[in-house]
Amino acid sequence: MEVHGGACSSATPHSEEEMELRRGPWTLEEDLVLMNYISSHGEGRWNSLARCAGLKRTGKSCRLRWLNYLRPDVRRGNITPEEQLLILELHSRWGNRWSKIAQHLPGRTDNEIKNYWRTRVQKHAKHLQCDVDSKQFKDVMRYLWMPRLIERIRAASANSNATESVADYGNLAAGDQTFETGTGWGGLGEIVKPGPESPATTVSSSGAAGYEVAEKLKAGEAIQLSLPAQIGCGGGLWPEPSLPSPGYAYQALPELEQYWGLGGEISDNLWNLEDICYLQQ
DNA sequence: AAAAATTACAACCGCAGAGGG
DNA sequence: ACCCTCTGCGGTTGTAATTTT
Known part of the structure; x- marks a missing residue:
């Protein structure tokens, strides 16, 4: 130098x-x-x-x-569901290591990811009246937000034609109303409850995890929202779920559907602490 | 239609580490 | 060994744009 x-x-x-x-x-x-x-x-x-x-x-x-x-290769505009999923996953592993996280989102800058986290994710935590680093909020992300993102990616891939690139899903990030009215929660259970008959694909810890997830979803594979034991501190994303079981959350999902809001934007819905307590009952 | 509130994001700041002189 | 400069990172702030009242 x-x-x-x-x-x-x-x-x-x-x-x-x-x-x-x-x-x-x-x-x-x-x-x-x-x-x-x-x-x-x-x-x-x-x-x-x-x-x-x-x-x-x-x-x-x-x-x-x-x-x-x-920079010519800088990507601007909406953070796609795949990118959101990847940001949530990587942040859970590395914390506020924005530049490190950005390395795994081609074209995205650390500044943009940092801004996304502060404006969207922290706003969500504020609505829930809990700290963004709290176990409670992490559970919400893991069992509600991330499955929701996965479902959205699934829905987007179902609506897209075979030649559409993964990156193009960003166009569906905002306001795809048909998803809200036409899609139930039924398919989500299998995402976190892989049985022997439907082996799930664990969300990869590799650099291109978000895109990998998108490709797997396109291929119809199930995705398991957990990290390999060797990843992160203490063996994973959130070592002990506070919910009775991952599946339990989804049993309550029809009641929760209203909270996920009327529009397509996940982070715009109003949650509060009572909702989470209800989930945990 | 206007004012107020909120959101999104570009830009700055301080700090730490690397490396040359 | 020390100093200086550059680079890169994470936190913070200022403000334009948008939404709500």
Whole structure:
């Protein structure tokens, strides 16, 4: 790693004091300058890059702008159900290791995942009046939210044609009303209660778990919402379910259906502590 | 239609680690 | 061994956009 100087360092016309740094939102012109410079010189050495490109920004700011916004392979827009599932799984394993989690979601940035977690997941915990790190909330994620996501992926794959890519499921993430009215909860039990007659596929701990899950669902395989014993601390996602059994949750699901809301967006539904207590009775 | 509240997300900050001088 | 700079990460904030009242 080259940390000092740069090709144009001697040509730097301004001292640090003379060069007042810009802050706040980037302008289109700045974006173009940064993109043009990187396309011809490559990325890295951000401080000298900022100077050489004539940008009145810190190297840090340039790096962030490039990585989170301008990079050609960056994916923006709705987080798909597959990605949500993967984020939930990986966060349960690694905690707030956003960059590590982002490595397993192609095109997604750590910043975007972090924002997703804070705005969606933590909001959900707030509605439930429990801490996002609490066992209770983790159980909700594991036994209600994740199966729901899996069911959604299933529904999406059923509605899609054979040539549709997995990534395209993002289009179904919001507002697929037909799912709500046309799909019951019956199929969910098998997802977490694999019997000998229907062996389940354990959600993979590999990097592409979300996409792997999607492919398995497309193929009609059952998915088990547990991690291999060697993963995570103490042998898995949530060592001891607080619910009597995974299946128990689904016995109550018809009553809970109302709480999952009227729209397609899972996280927009109002839950409260009483709902969870009801589940645990 | 307007004001207030909420949400989403881009950007900044501080810190820690790596590595060269 | 120490200092300095760069890089990358996670937490936080500011604000534009959207929704609700």
